[in-house]
Amino acid sequence: MISFYPGPSKVYETIPQYVKDAYREGIVSVNHRSDEFVAMSKKTIGLLRQKLRIPRDYTIFFTSSATECWEIIAQSWVTETSFHLYNGAFGQKWFDYTKRLHVNATPVAFDVNEAISTSHIAQLSNHGVICITQNETSNGTQVTNAIIKKIKSQYPGALIAIDATSSMAGIKLDFKNGDIWFASVQKCFGLPAGLGIMACSPYAMAKAAAIGEKNHYNSVTFMSEMMNKWQTSCTPNVLGIYLLMRVLEAGDPINVTHERLVAQYKEWNEFLKERKTLKHFVSNEKVHSYTVLPIQADAETLASIKKNAKAAGILLGEGYGAFKPVTFRIANFPALNGKEIKTLKKFLKSW
Numbered sequence: 001m002i003s004f005y006p007g008p009s010k011v012y013e014t015i016p017q018y019v020k021d022a023y024r025e026g027i028v029s030v031n032h033r034s035d036e037f038v039a040m041s042k043k044t045i046g047l048l049r050q051k052l053r054i055p056r057d058y059t060i061f062f063t064s065s066a067t068e069c070w071e072i073i074a075q076s077w078v079t080e081t082s083f084h085l086y087n088g089a090f091g092q093k094w095f096d097y098t099k100r101l102h103v104n105a106t107p108v109a110f111d112v113n114e115a116i117s118t119s120h121i122a123q124l125s126n127h128g129v130i131c132i133t134q135n136e137t138s139n140g141t142q143v144t145n146a147i148i149k150k151i152k153s154q155y156p157g158a159l160i161a162i163d164a165t166s167s168m169a170g171i172k173l174d175f176k177n178g179d180i181w182f183a184s185v186q187k188c189f190g191l192p193a194g195l196g197i198m199a200c201s202p203y204a205m206a207k208a209a210a211i212g213e214k215n216h217y218n219s220v221t222f223m224s225e226m227m228n229k230w231q232t233s234c235t236p237n238v239l240g241i242y243l244l245m246r247v248l249e250a251g252d253p254i255n256v257t258h259e260r261l262v263a264q265y266k267e268w269n270e271f272l273k274e275r276k277t278l279k280h281f282v283s284n285e286k287v288h289s290y291t292v293l294p295i296q297a298d299a300e301t302l303a304s305i306k307k308n309a310k311a312a313g314i315l316l317g318e319g320y321g322a323f324k325p326v327t328f329r330i331a332n333f334p335a336l337n338g339k340e341i342k343t344l345k346k347f348l349k350s351w
């Protein structure tokens with residue numbers, strides 16, 4: 001079965017070998033305060049910087065998921081208010097979780113077919129955390145590096161927090177323009193779920209220290225003290241970190257992966273334009289995600305595609321939320337190879 005699900009998604013074919021190596025090397029039972037763990041943690045963080053071009057002065061943390069990062073941000077960085085720019089289900093969920101902890105969390109919603117505009121940006125302020133879902137996995141749209149840069153330059157006093165869960169390790173991100181970036185590894189990293197990555201600017205770290213929130217095991221102040229020793233505040237997903245290290249070590253630098261995914265996205269977009277019964281769910285190409293493609297069809301076609309996909313050895317992503325009856329989604333993640341994409345295109349050509 002080839003999984004085109006946009007998370008959890010197809011893992012790299014090297015994973016079974018790496019898991020065996022981890023077992024043989026005793027990594028799976030290694031103590032998380034040991035020198036062995038510290039060396040592995042340090043190496044993995046170095047590889048994240050090197051392969052993904054995360055600036056040297058950003059602090060990188062291991063968490064357990066992107067959802068945990070939403071909560072860490074609400075706990076440790078939001079004081080007065082937060083602004084949530086969103087056009088889909090994940091951005092809204094982030095807002096909903098934050099709202100439970102801070103009544104002043106403010107939604108700034110925009111349309112699926114529209115880019116964030118000056119009128120949305122005008123609703124933000126320098127006081128607070130500005131939350132952006134860079135790649136909205138539910139509807140296959142993205143916020144460009146240029147827009148994030150514009151927000152940052154207009155509000156230098158605010159903290160810019162960016163959910164890049166389904167784009168980090170797939171496309172080039174200008175880390176400089178944001179303060180708190182996070183993702184989990186079951187999307188573009190091509191790894192099994194259960195590990196999150198959070199990269200924080202010196203400004204974000206200074207703010208966390210000034211706020212000084214210390215009420216939780218995952219308060220940033222506490223996580224930071226531990227990360228100064230390349231450690232975590234709880235027993236982390238050691239196998240996950242090991243697999244991340246191996247995958248990064250063997251993988252391409254981000255600019256190479258980016259070029260490949262953008263080229264594949266363009267081919268998908270052309271392919272969809274040629275179909276009579278299928279089309280991209282988002283009509284405005286300028287906001288298309290490079291890594292997630294939502295595809296629209298009438299209910300009958302969709303039912304027929306879904307029914308036949310399984311028999312053809314293909315797992316398609318369900319449409320998300322309200323769009324479920326008329327869409328399906330496919331991942332354009334790095335772990336999917338050309339042969340697999342060809343198989344899916346051949347299958348979809350029958351409709």
Ligand SMILES: *Cc1c(COP(=O)(O)O)cnc(C)c1O
Nearest residue numbers: 007065066067090137165166184
């Ligand atoms: C998948 C996803 C999440 C949730 O990730 P978890 O690892 O389940 O916490 C959050 N945001 C976006 C944009 C996602 O795609």
